[in-house]
Amino acid sequence: MNDNLFQVTKDGKSGFINDKGQIVIDLTFDGVSSFSEGLARIFVDDKVGFIDKQGNIQVEPKFDTVSGFSEGMAYATIGDKYGYIDKSGNFIIEPMFYRCWAFENGYALVMQEVVSTGCFIDNFGTIKLNGRNFLVSKYSEGLINCSERGDWGHIDINGNFIIPPNYKYTREFSEGKAAIAPKKINGKANRKDLYAFINKGNEIIIPPLFTGADIHFSEGMCAVFDSGYGYINAKGQLIIPCDLCLGQHFSEGLAVIKEDAKIKKYGYIDKTGTIAIKPTFTLAESFKNGLASVTIGKKYEEFKHGYIDKSGNYIWEPTR
Incomplete structure (x- = not known):
């Protein structure tokens, strides 16, 4: 049986179909989200829980906000603070954050306060990296694009610059390449914000010809x-x-x-x-x-x- 399920809504109620368009989980919920790691969010009377692919409730709807699962954890709120739950619905990292993001490669970006620059925690909730401007950054392929005094580069999870902050802007790595905007091109200021691509050795492998998309x-x-x-x-x-x-x-x-x-x-x-x-x-x-x-x-x-x-x-x- 194909277990790829897709969320649908009809007459205000939501459930799931398979890839043939057949209803496999009845449309009985106020809302649903897509499956991640075998569980999907369900919305009942303004509370959120989880079901499995057979439609069985695995976590009762009790959360005010909750994400899909990533690496066995989902961020969730009861009240105005975020923490992380396991697939039984138990908090394994207590709600203490102003904002959270999903775990990727063993770490998650969190904000401790509204004015926080953000930090990375491990799956025990221990702060691994605390510092610079992480709000527009992402831990991807082992590196984080990061600014220092307005200049951008890439650091590792220990906070060490692997690619020095010599660029106007940087983006996260994908498929071994990262987009960067040099400060100057042919000795002139990069006023059009043209992007090049570098490899993890900080070598330009695609010249700056296009603006970001x-x-x-x-x-x-x-x-x-x-x-x-x-x-x-x-x-x-x-x-x-x-x-x-x-x-x-x-x-x-x-x-x-x-x-x-x-x-x-x-x-x-x-x-x-x-x-x-x-x-x-x-x-x-x-x-x-x-x-x-x-x-x-x-x-x-x-x-x-x-x-x-x-x-x-x-x-x-x-x-x-």
Whole structure:
């Protein structure tokens, strides 16, 4: 049995379908979220809990806020402080934070107070790294993009600069590459914020030719901007011309795009730049497990949500 399940809502109640569009968990909840690590959030009377893929309640709805699970933990609140729970719903890191993010690679970014610059904790709640401007940073592929006195570089989890803070901006590493904006290009100030890409040896492997767009690599491609959106490959070659109104990252071989700013409809392209699914949707999300969530309707009050396959056929007709 295929255990890829997808959240749906009809007549104000939510549940799950399989990739054939068949209801497998009845639409009885006030709201649901996608599954992560075998559990999905359910919303009942303004409280949040979890069910398994058979629809059994594993954690009673008792939290005010809770995330999906990542590395066995989810951040949650009862009241106005965040902590982390296990899959039994027990706090293993007590609520003490102003804000939390999901665990990745054994660490999570947290803010202790509203004016905090943030810090990283391990899965015991011990502060591993406390300091600089982590609010726009991410621990990815062993490094954190980080600023020091307004200049950006990358540090390791011990706070040591692996890539010195010599750049105007940096982004997180993805597929072994990170976008950086040099302060100067050919001796002149980088006023257009053009981005290059470096490897973990701080060597420029793609020169600064484009401004930021999706700004990270996915499936060997990266969205870039030059009067419009296009895509480069891992060698920095422009594979799809910058003719799009919007381009997002590739997932399962397709990327969400918008061709025309006036029409304001979303569709999908393949890695050759060919339209794979015509732009007919009000909103569109990336493909995951063979399906993509799409939205139709002219205004929010009329929005309906459905799922399409990679041929653009509805597996679940839009409902609300």
